[in-house]
Amino acid sequence: MTSSPTSAEPVPLRSRIGGAWVDGDGADLVDRNPARPDEVVAHGRLVGRAALDDAVAAAAAAAPGWAATPFPARGAILARAAAIVDEHAEAWGAELAREEGKTRAEGVGEVRRAADVLRFYAAEAQRPVGEVYASPRPGEQIHVLHKPVGTIGVITPFNFPIAIPAWKIAPALAYGNPVVWKPSLDVPLLAMRLTEALVGAGLPEGVLSLLLTDDGTAGALVEHPGIARVTFTGSTAVGRRVIAACGALARPVQAEMGGKNAAAVLADAELGLAVGEVLAGAFRSTGQKCTATSRVAVTETVADAFVAELVRRADAITVGDPLDDATWMGPLVSVAARDRVLASVAEALKRPGVRLLCGGHPFEDDRGKGAFVPPTVLELDGDDELWRSEVFGPVLAVRRAPTDRAALDLVDDSAYGLSAAVFTNRLDAVEEAAQLIDVGVLHVNSETAGADPHVPFGGGKASGFGPKEQGRAAREFFTATTTVYLRSAAAAR
The missing domain is CATH 3.40.605.10 (Aldehyde Dehydrogenase; Chain A, domain 1)
Structure with a gap:
């Protein structure tokens, strides 16, 4: 050896x-x-x-x-x-x-x-x-x-x-x-x-x-x-x-x-739990997971509180050398991947109805020489390429939904069908999500990423x-x- x-x-x-x-x-x-x-x-x-x-x-x-x-x-x-x-x-x-x-x-x-x-x-x-x-x-x-x-x-x-x-x-x-x-x-x-x-x-x-x-x-x-x-x-x-x-x-x-995995945060969700799990799903492994959370649909009645806390905690994530124990998120796999992800964000911001809430720009310190991208959250007013295409990086798109059912519909509105998450304490909402959302893996009150080795893993659609x-x-x-x-x-x- x-x-x-x-x-x-x-x-x-x-x-x-x-x-x-x-x-x-x-x-x-x-x-x-x-x-x-x-x-x-x-x-x-x-x-x-x-x-x-x-x-x-x-x-x-x-x-x-x-x-x-x-x-x-x-x-x-x-x-x-x-x-x-x-x-x-x-x-x-x-x-x-x-x-x-x-x-x-x-x-x-x-x-x-x-x-x-x-x-x-x-x-x-x-x-x-x-x-x-x-x-x-x-x-x-x-x-x-x-x-x-x-x-x-x-x-x-x-x-x-x-x-x-x-x-x-x-x-x-x-x-x-x-x-x-x-x-x-x-x-x-x-x-x-x-x-x-x-x-x-x-x-x-x-x-x-x-x-x-x-x-x-x-x-x-x-x-x-x-x-x-x-x-x-x-x-x-x-x-x-x-x-x-x-x-x-x-x-x-x-x-x-590929995957374009979404989380639905419903009106009765425990917001602290939902924010922590969405952050982990979106930004652990620098978003380079086929099961990473790249979309969030949040019911309007809790959207302001959820988005404010999400952005606050995303901004506080420590990005740096992956061998430093203080680092929470490391770099992307290559400088080419960094440039591709940042270009996707820059192109999205040229389109109407796309707002940058945090991240989205290259680092200006020594991290700028490496493949680092800050945790990035954007809010979308409606449908957008960022909602549909896989970025494969630390980029999270958020949309507001008028009702819990509309949030579940937004989660299912994708050509991909690998993983999804729903945050709620309502059994009827869980049953509805399980029947409505066409994915291979559904998480309830946990991040979209993660699968145990003794159970089936895989997705449908694309x-x-x-x-x-x-x-x-x-x-x-x-x-x-x-x-x-x-x-x-x-x-x-």
Whole structure:
């Protein structure tokens, strides 16, 4: 296991192809600290299409043996990997903070979350692996078997560089499939760390390959004839291209994509709770969550009080170095992301009916050199592009609604359907929200972000395609079923 170096020592980056760590021979890969872009966190070179072919060939060679490995033995490897991840949580959490921009506490929490995911799927070996049904014919049973499907292509984003890969790779491995993984090039170090943990836990050669490669090779991964299924998390635009490519090949695909998640603050809401949860949903992880709160619909009778307290507390958020324990919100993942988010706000302010309540401008001190954006709240008089398009940053749009039902309607008024929240103490309002709002995850009196590893996760509309992730729901995508009608020859006579 590679030790975590000091900030002065860039970590050497390597891909894992088959059973070997590989130094790439392609373009330079420079992993920078978004808080201080001159600081190099890790450095290596990309691999190309030949490495992809080698990885898929290694997976094909390893697939029969891995599928035949007893489920408890596969689970034991995942359990050992979880222990390795936990052991390195503090060091890897700090690396995550330097690489991606989350605060140290968030980084350590994410690393521990990845360990929890690994443990959950390790324990799948102790749960039922199929079903037995009654037959209408004497002497017969009907068995439904869940079997591995083959090599899984995994494509993951930057915003949860170890947790999202864990919740895709762990079930794929647990259910007996090899994996070829292409992570975001914004976060190659944490991808290498997760791979180190799995290899260190005893994963056989060829069962997992890590490709630090470009988007062109990622496209070739999606369409490679040796890939059985593809699981993707990223933007809706890219996700739809992945879905289209897989559709042309009749290849099953699971895609978790964008979100424009909203909270409804109803007239009876406990405003202090609502403000705190909306702030956490909007500005933790610098708003770089697919489940982040980017819209709020608040009932008019409580709007003045809610908005005033929201802005007061947003203005007080400490933005700075993610390794400083006093920091509440770190930078975006890159200077390019900073510029894109600030440009979205500037364009919105040119349109009528859009008012800036706090934030929205670049920092003028040393933070201006990094990827920092202040917590930004805007109020909209009516419909606007900011209400509909994903910004993926610390930007929150607020609209007032004349009634509680109108607030719920505003929440549901979106092309996306990942997550939502409703703040109320009325049971009838909760029931109405659950029926009306078309989302995969609904929170009541808590932020839109957050999902536990033992329950299904995923969205509808433009937010998701294919079976849900996490929990036992993952089995649907990572296995294929065979229905066996079983009776003895004697019973058939």
